[in-house]
Amino acid sequence: MTATATPISPQTIGEQDFQTLAALNKAAGDPLRLEILRLLRTESMGVLELTAVFDSKQSGMSHHLKVLARTGLVTTRREGNSIFYRRALPPAEDSLGDYIRALFQAIDAMPLSQTVQARLDDIRAQRGEQSRAFFARHFHEFRRHQEMIAEHELYARSVLDMLGSIQLPAHDTALELGPGEGCFLPALSKQFRRVLAVDNSADMLDQARTTATRASLGNVEFILGETSDLLTAYPNAVDCLIANMVLHHIPQPDTIFRHATAILKPGGSLIISELSAHDQHWVRESCGDLWLGFREEELTEWAQMAGLTTGESQYLGLRNGFQIQVRCFRRPQTNTVFNE
Numbered sequence: 001m002t003a004t005a006t007p008i009s010p011q012t013i014g015e016q017d018f019q020t021l022a023a024l025n026k027a028a029g030d031p032l033r034l035e036i037l038r039l040l041r042t043e044s045m046g047v048l049e050l051t052a053v054f055d056s057k058q059s060g061m062s063h064h065l066k067v068l069a070r071t072g073l074v075t076t077r078r079e080g081n082s083i084f085y086r087r088a089l090p091p092a093e094d095s096l097g098d099y100i101r102a103l104f105q106a107i108d109a110m111p112l113s114q115t116v117q118a119r120l121d122d123i124r125a126q127r128g129e130q131s132r133a134f135f136a137r138h139f140h141e142f143r144r145h146q147e148m149i150a151e152h153e154l155y156a157r158s159v160l161d162m163l164g165s166i167q168l169p170a171h172d173t174a175l176e177l178g179p180g181e182g183c184f185l186p187a188l189s190k191q192f193r194r195v196l197a198v199d200n201s202a203d204m205l206d207q208a209r210t211t212a213t214r215a216s217l218g219n220v221e222f223i224l225g226e227t228s229d230l231l232t233a234y235p236n237a238v239d240c241l242i243a244n245m246v247l248h249h250i251p252q253p254d255t256i257f258r259h260a261t262a263i264l265k266p267g268g269s270l271i272i273s274e275l276s277a278h279d280q281h282w283v284r285e286s287c288g289d290l291w292l293g294f295r296e297e298e299l300t301e302w303a304q305m306a307g308l309t310t311g312e313s314q315y316l317g318l319r320n321g322f323q324i325q326v327r328c329f330r331r332p333q334t335n336t337v338f339n340e
Contacts, residue, residue: 017095020071021099023071024073024096024100026067027067027068027070027071028103030064030067032054033067033068035112036064036065036074037073037107038112039116040085041104043086043120043254044077044085045084045123046082046084046085047061047062047083050085053119054116068085072091073087073088073100074086077277077292089297090104152184152244154316155316156184156273158314158316158324159271162271162314162328163271166312168240168269169267169268170265171191171193172193172194173192173195173196173237173238174238174241175195175196175197175238175241175242176196176242177199177241177246178198178243178245179199179208180207180208180244180245181211182207182208182210182212183211184244185208185215185217185220186211189220192239193219195217195220196220196223196238197212197221197222198227198230199222199223200224200226205222209222227260230259230263231259235262236262236263236266237265238263238264239265240268240269240270240271241263241264241268242271243270243273244272244273245273245274245275245324246274247294248275248289248294249290253302254302257270257305257308258302258305258306260329261306261307261331265331266331266332266333267330267331268330269328269329269331270303270308270328270330270331271326271327272327272329273324273326273327274294274324275322275325276293276294276295276296276315276322277294277295278292278323280292293322296327303329307331307332309329309330309331310328310329311327311328311329311330312327313326313327314326
């Protein structure tokens with residue numbers, strides 16, 4: 001006897017599920033909304049930024065975002081007086097979650113138009129210039145600004161503990177992104193044969209170089225630039241990449257994970273200490289922060305999208321209300337390397 005599949009009826013799935021599915025289909029039935037979802041795969045953007053990217057009216061963009069948010073396809077986060085939108089994570093394994101994952105997969109296979117990409121690059125450049133301008137004005141006060149949130153020692157010890165507990169391919173090369181005044185370089189210098197200190201601020205890099213000189217660190221190399229500049233020069237070359245409290249200063253923080261996949265050796269680790277999401281918008285003006293921290297699932301999603309696996313995590317609650325997350329992500333022994 002040949003078995004036959006039992007047909008699924010509204011009574012089996014539930015009327016509410018069909019209503020939800022219909023709402024999802026309606027939300028996905030507009031070309032602009034699909035383009036928005038494609039863009040928000042790796043971006044977190046405000047209404048005015050999206051309006052500029054797609055050359056649309058603000059009222060129309062607000063409407064589209066409201067439709068997407070109502071169906072759970074995008075999530076919102078308030079940062080000061082601004083609301084930023086990001087594509088939502090699909091629900092847990094169920095029929096609707098599978099549908100949304102398939103929708104996102106189809107959307108992500110489509111490239112952004114050259115015009116949209118150019119406008120997006122302009123916004124990224126504006127964000128980057130905002131960050132560089134702040135540090136150009138305040139580089140001599142960096143430590144005081146940083147310690148308004150958290151003292152270096154509070155998270156440096158946890159990063160060192162994590163570094164000592166994980167298995168690395170070797171202890172040949174470490175890369176610290178955004179070394180600040182170089183406070184973490186002496187510890188890295190002791191553990192690795194070679195240390196790369198990378199920063200896009202020449203003034204900050206000079207501060208780190210001074211620290212290294214005073215500590216007689218002979219194995220530290222200083223590179224003015226960003227992780228995108230390292231993709232060709234250092235592919236599969238780094239055992240451990242460390243980013244201490246820098247993601248909230250980076251215009252497109254998810255790229256760090258994708259670049260790490262290309263820079264790290266197979267089996268190498270990305271260690272991040274970073275602020276958890278918060279609502280202290282004063283740090284934008286006082287500390288030059290572009291982002292008000294990040295949710296745990298945001299970092300996990302970016303890592304997964306980049307082909308990294310999630311490892312150890314620690315969370316440090318501070319008396320001033322901030323929380324720091326110290327996270328480890330690993331590049332598997334074999335995976336697809338991101339190419340920009």
